[in-house]
Amino acid sequence: MLKVDRITITFGGITAVNDVSFYLPEGEILGIIGPNGSGKTTLFNIITGIYRPISGKIFLTLEDGKVRDITGLKPHRIARLKVARTFQNIKLFGYLTVIDNILLGRNLYYSKNILSVLGFEAKDYKNNREKSEEIIDFLDLKAYRYSLAKDIPLGIRKKVELARALAQQPRLLLLDEPTSGLTYEEKSEFLYYIKEINEKLGITLIIIEHDVKVISSIAKKIIALNDGKKIAEGTPDEILKNPEVIKSYLGE
């Protein structure tokens, strides 16, 4: 599904991601852990095209089985290849309602002829609205449909962002700290959704997570980063026993 091959990126003198590679088979969940500033989000930004790596390549297997080099493609081109993501500091469109935010996730499914671009698009609205409502049903956001995204609580905002990403009908979904700042109940609810997304919808996931308990309960494979380098890769149990991970997380 996704193959990251020896990615390196520097900002000024700092090497934010240093020679990281991994492979993610279709339908699996990959967890990424690491202390603050270890390059997790930068890695996401490289995969989604916001940053261009100075060396290394990223390959994505498309729906028809072809492998495509997506290194250095513009973010909107990568989104068109059905890669969706959420952000660590939730980037919802605050002055739009929740339903409008989710509809924006469906913008690729709107026809792009001149009339509909200029605003005349009744049929598109209906179809896409129906799809969005399915997601609203799935994530149980009915009560917030018409609230402005800036007015709703954090737990719901996280769900709306997930809904917006799901509305893109992605094949690969990148979640950046989906459960940070949530209560215990909200965390377990979120984990349930993530499981559903993976199993029922068959979406491949990469999840950045600080809470090792959370990530080891859903991910089959975990990568640990420190100072931009990959220090360990393996099943949750292996990662938790790895001396380097313990060192970088807990200190010596």
Add this chain to the structure above:
Amino acid sequence: MISALKKRTVRLKIDYLDDWRIIQDRPAFIFTAVSVLTLFILPAFVSDYIIHILTQVVIYSIAVLGQNILIGYTGLISFGQVGFWGVGAYVLAHSLKLGLIPAIFLAGVTAAVVGAIVGVPSLRLKGPYLAIATLGFSVAFFQLVQNTPAISGGRMGLFIERVWGIDSPYELYCLSLSLCILFYLWGYRIVKSNTGRIFVAIRDSEVAAESLGVDVSRYKILSFMISSFFTGVAGGLYAYFIGYLEPTMFNITESILMFSAIVIGGIGSVFGSALGAAFVIVIQQIFVALKEFIPIVFAIAIVLVMIFEQHGLYGRWIKLKLYFMNFPFR
């Protein structure tokens, strides 16, 4: 009156398309129909002077709406308004042989093409830097017109002969009003469409918009084109209405005036654009004897809006509407 309001039956939404419609229930429809009818009939009973002001308001509100789509919805702060307005005006003045409606259309299209070119810096520049770049366009346009007699008609200015049958103030008013209504309907359609949502998305977070597959560059240019089309049409209409053009009418202060109309009317609201346009034109008429005070009035108005009502006159309008909808209660 109160009982009528109490009986106000709100139609429940039963179809997804109900959210898509511009006029969503019967009371809104009645209100709109009555106000539009009033606007058409009213001038028959008032003096030519009032009609003159009304026509100005109606034309100006098209331009303000266009710029509000750019500034309010897409969040690209621009001071190129007077340039697009002027392009529309001069294109109409030189192409009126084609007939009025084609000339107005041509004015809009030319302005849109110019808008696409002026919009290119917006792909790189943000916030105040873009404002300065577009201000440069306004200044350049003013200089171009002033120094090119072939365009501006030299020292005499440019007189526009009314070639078409539309000549009396009332006819002109009706033409402008019909165009205004058409453009406002279109404006609402844009704002409620996927394109409109993308504009707001670009304003709120470009990175997130891109991650949803939005080609931000393309939509920024599109926003520039749509807004300058509106402004160009309004400029052309204004030229035909005034019947005379001279370069000083396209001073950059006009850009700032249109900007204040947006801020006072309500940033990012369609109806607010009309309110803002009306405010700007009417204030200018009220203070016509005290011209020096007009900038001060606008300055105070903007400061008041910024402090007390960020949504401008539109915000006030919504609050007023809510007050009457729940009349006996607060």
